[in-house]
Amino acid sequence: MGTRYLFEKAIQISQRLTPPEKQRVKNLCNKIQHSQQALLDTADNAMCYCIETCRGLCCKSLDMDSIFSLWDFIFILTLDPGRKEDIRNRLEAYSSLYPSPCPFLEDNVGPCIFRDTIKAQICVITFCANDKKTQKCIHRVNTNFYKLCWLIQYLRLKRIALKMGRIFSIAGSFGR
DSSP states (O other): OOHHHHHHHHHHHHHHOOHHHHHHHHHHHHHHHHHHHHHHHHTHHHHHHIIIIIOSHHHHSBOGGGTOOHHHHHHHHHHOGGGHHHHHHHHHHOOOSSOBOOTTBGGGTSOBSSOTTSOOHHHHHOOSSOOGGGHHHHHHHHHHHHHHHHHHHHHHHHHHHHHHHHHHHHHHHHTO
């Protein structure tokens, strides 16, 4: 599945959520945001290395479809819904035929349009330097994204089960 498809799917999923479901998703997205902040606080040396030595090389030559997931877009849209049209426009202008700069870099060089604590999972956990002190924080970010994935799947299955219950109750009334 392409990145544009995943983005549009994230919009659809977000729109289908009931207000209580949206609040559950938002609470979990806030946990992801806090875990990203804790990682960035811990990774100060690794981030300095990325900024000063590599200068964001990984953002300038990437395969976008291997970086962004459905969960990333749900996370970003939940915490920064005003970015929706900007993201859509940037994805429409992006060509995935060859590795190229991330479409979310300002003027194809940076900085990233997303705030530091509202970034795609891969973007926030990947560092040029292997810093052992970041491992626990990286694990926490990954775990929270995993929980978001499962929450969205659970809510989807719940919605399907409710629909199936209605279908069976309607079908049962015809047999009487």
